[in-house]
Amino acid sequence: MELIDSHCHLAKFQAEGVLDEVLDRAAAQDVSACIAVGTSEEDWIVYERMAKAYPQVHYTLGLHPCYVPEDNSWETSVNQLASFFTPGNPPVALGEIGLDHFHLPKDPIAAGKQIIAQEEAFKRQLAIAYQLDCPVIVHSRDSFDECVRCIDESGVNWERVVFHCFSGDTGQIQRLRQRGGRGSFTGIVTYKNAASVREALYAQGLDVLMLETDSPYLAPVPHRGQRNEPAYLRAMVEPCAEAFDLSVEAFAEKVTENTREFFGI
Numbered sequence: 001m002e003l004i005d006s007h008c009h010l011a012k013f014q015a016e017g018v019l020d021e022v023l024d025r026a027a028a029q030d031v032s033a034c035i036a037v038g039t040s041e042e043d044w045i046v047y048e049r050m051a052k053a054y055p056q057v058h059y060t061l062g063l064h065p066c067y068v069p070e071d072n073s074w075e076t077s078v079n080q081l082a083s084f085f086t087p088g089n090p091p092v093a094l095g096e097i098g099l100d101h102f103h104l105p106k107d108p109i110a111a112g113k114q115i116i117a118q119e120e121a122f123k124r125q126l127a128i129a130y131q132l133d134c135p136v137i138v139h140s141r142d143s144f145d146e147c148v149r150c151i152d153e154s155g156v157n158w159e160r161v162v163f164h165c166f167s168g169d170t171g172q173i174q175r176l177r178q179r180g181g182r183g184s185f186t187g188i189v190t191y192k193n194a195a196s197v198r199e200a201l202y203a204q205g206l207d208v209l210m211l212e213t214d215s216p217y218l219a220p221v222p223h224r225g226q227r228n229e230p231a232y233l234r235a236m237v238e239p240c241a242e243a244f245d246l247s248v249e250a251f252a253e254k255v256t257e258n259t260r261e262f263f264g265i
């Protein structure tokens with residue numbers, strides 16, 4: 001069996017000197033490749049080098065909405081993005097980018113400024129994705145409608161868009177699918193109180209399904225509460241395969257094929 005963790009953050013593991021162990025534990029659980037997702041200028045170079053050093057690691061670059069400063073200084077970072085997408089060791093997607101209306105400052109004026117800056121940075125990055133015609137990883141928290149509108153307006157090919165860590169409902173997944181987009185799912189689908197997310201996973205169907213850990217966050221049951229890592233992707237496979245009434249092997253083969261196709265790896 002072969003699995004791919006389609007979204008994880010590995011920089012902390014490397015900084016602590018445990019990345020080799022983490023990747024070994026992943027391989028021992030059949031997670032033979034990982035997509036390491038960039039969030040700000042600080043980790044972009046880290047992931048570019050990591051992907052060069054580890055053949056099983058692919059990387060993506062983007063300015064995460066929670067790292068968008070209120071002033072216009074994000075422009076300097078975003079202006080560098082396209083230069084990474086050149087032959088040799090290019091990122092496999094642009095992201096994660098999007099909107100996050102959950103983690104906003106308490107002060108309403110600061111929050112308003114942050115909302116505007118996030119949207120400008122998101123739109124600018126979507127314009128880059130449109131030019132590059134590359135896959136896009138979207139982070140959307142408490143901002144589903146706004147994210148959909150920005151993508152609609154950008155002209156980006158929806159078939160190349162994934163809403164990562166999808167935690168909405170069936171209605172939202174249908175709106176993504178109508179456009180050609182998709183959601184990818186984390187360990188949340190193993191949580192007892194997440195019935196609506198499981199329904200969304202089932203409603204989306206197998207055709208475009210991808211799984212992710214989003215480690216070091218959101219460890220699936222039975223690891224819930226621990227620091228998450230790519231190896232724990234394995235814990236999601238049984239419950240998901242069961243939902244589709246498939247063998248673990250057949251299910252894994254399909255989601256791995258979907259992930260390879262989406263990222264072109």
Ligand SMILES: [Zn+2]
Pocket residue numbers: 096138139140164165
């Ligand atoms: Zn995210």
Ligand SMILES: [Zn+2]
Pocket residue numbers: 007008009037096214
């Ligand atoms: Zn993430």
